[in-house]
Amino acid sequence: xxxxxxxxxxxxxxxxxxxxxxxxxxxxxxxxxxxxxxxxxxxxxxxxxxxxxxxxxxxxxxxxxxxxxxxxxxxxxxxxxxxxxxxxxxxxxxxxxxxxxxxxxxxxxxxxxxxxxxxxxxxxxxxxxxxxxxxxxxxxxxxxxxxxxxxxxxxxxxxxxxxxxxxxxxxxxxxxxxxxxxxxxxxxxxxxxxxxxxxxxxxxxxxxxxxxxxxxxxxxxxxxxxxxxxxxxxxxxxxxxxxxxxxxxxxxxxxxxxxxxxxxxxxxxxxxxxxxxxxxxxxxxxxxxxxxxxxxxxxxxxxxxxxxxxxxxxxxxxxxxxxxxx
Ligand code: R5P
Numbered sequence: 001x002x003x004x005x006x007x008x009x010x011x012x013x014x015x016x017x018x019x020x021x022x023x024x025x026x027x028x029x030x031x032x033x034x035x036x037x038x039x040x041x042x043x044x045x046x047x048x049x050x051x052x053x054x055x056x057x058x059x060x061x062x063x064x065x066x067x068x069x070x071x072x073x074x075x076x077x078x079x080x081x082x083x084x085x086x087x088x089x090x091x092x093x094x095x096x097x098x099x100x101x102x103x104x105x106x107x108x109x110x111x112x113x114x115x116x117x118x119x120x121x122x123x124x125x126x127x128x129x130x131x132x133x134x135x136x137x138x139x140x141x142x143x144x145x146x147x148x149x150x151x152x153x154x155x156x157x158x159x160x161x162x163x164x165x166x167x168x169x170x171x172x173x174x175x176x177x178x179x180x181x182x183x184x185x186x187x188x189x190x191x192x193x194x195x196x197x198x199x200x201x202x203x204x205x206x207x208x209x210x211x212x213x214x215x216x217x218x219x220x221x222x223x224x225x226x227x228x229x230x231x232x233x234x235x236x237x238x239x240x241x242x243x244x245x246x247x248x249x250x251x252x253x254x255x256x257x258x259x260x261x262x263x264x265x266x267x268x269x270x271x272x273x274x275x276x277x278x279x280x281x282x283x284x285x286x287x288x289x290x291x292x293x294x295x296x297x298x299x300x301x302x303x304x305x306x307x308x309x310x311x312x313x314x315x316x317x318x319x320x321x322x323x324x325x326x
Pocket of ligand 1: 104177178180181206207209228229230231232233234235236237
């Protein structure tokens with residue numbers, strides 16, 4: 001992966017890495033010329049979180065790097081960290097969540113279902129002042145602004161995926177496993193200078209997927225490159241790989257943005273005959289080969305460092321007692 005060089009030092013920015021985000025947070029701090037601060041997060045015996053901000057955040061722009069791979073466990077400690085940073089005098093607290101969770105349930109499909117994308121967006125918007133993420137799963141939503149009411153930037157890394165394919169794959173055929181992937185697949189194929197095809201997926205359950213392969217595929221001498229934004233159970237990639245093998249293609253390569261890879265998904269994908277899985281470092285994983293840190297830094301500079309258009313300062317409500325002048 002590429003290494004970053006500091007360009008314009010921003011010593012008043014303080015970058016904090018949530019556990020598991022150390023590597024990418026270090027790269028971001030380096031590129032900003034900012035300090036990489038220290039935080040502690042541990043659990044009390046009953047499971048509650050203990051969070052301590054060790055580095056002084058007073059008068060500083062705090063940038064918390066916390067990918068939301070396990071949001072149910074990570075969100076409360078994130079709120080505690082943002083709150084203590086502000087209470088100790090941070091100017092603003094921004095969140096870099098290379099993977100942003102809770103975007104798939106963006107609608108009530110069945111009566112009674114919680115629309116978690118809306119609730120999660122509201123909670124994050126209360127906790128931090130701005131947000132930068134990578135290729136959020138916007139399917140029925142058209143932009144993050146529909147569920148976030150803070151300045152929110154989405155970094156598009158499809159061109160980086162395409163560049164990787166162009167330099168690493170011989171005669172690639174870029175394959176999207178479902179209609180939702182068409183938005184990335186087109187850009188990846190263009191950057192890779194390759195043809196593309198989008199398959200037809202039906203999801204029957206969380207871990208049950210079928211994929212239909214079109215009849216008019218380009219010739220099987222191509223190397224199929226399965227491109228998806230999220231790989232969770234791996235069933236989408238596995239079903240697509242089976243279909244492509246049955247259609248006569250050699251073992252495909254899979255290039256993904258967010259390698260959530262729950263449980264044994266990584267091993268199961270290999271067993272399904274995928275030659276190689278390559279991912280972006282939005283979630284730390286051995287398959288990481290595409291570095292998104294420089295693109296994140298370019299997106300967060302205007303928000304955190306004051307280059308380019310600035311978001312308006314956020315007015316925060318004082319605690320009730322202070323408002324009342326007591
Ligand atoms: C679909 O909405 C996404 O783009 C991915 O295809 C999906 O999240 C993959 O999930 P899984 O790996 O569980 O099939």
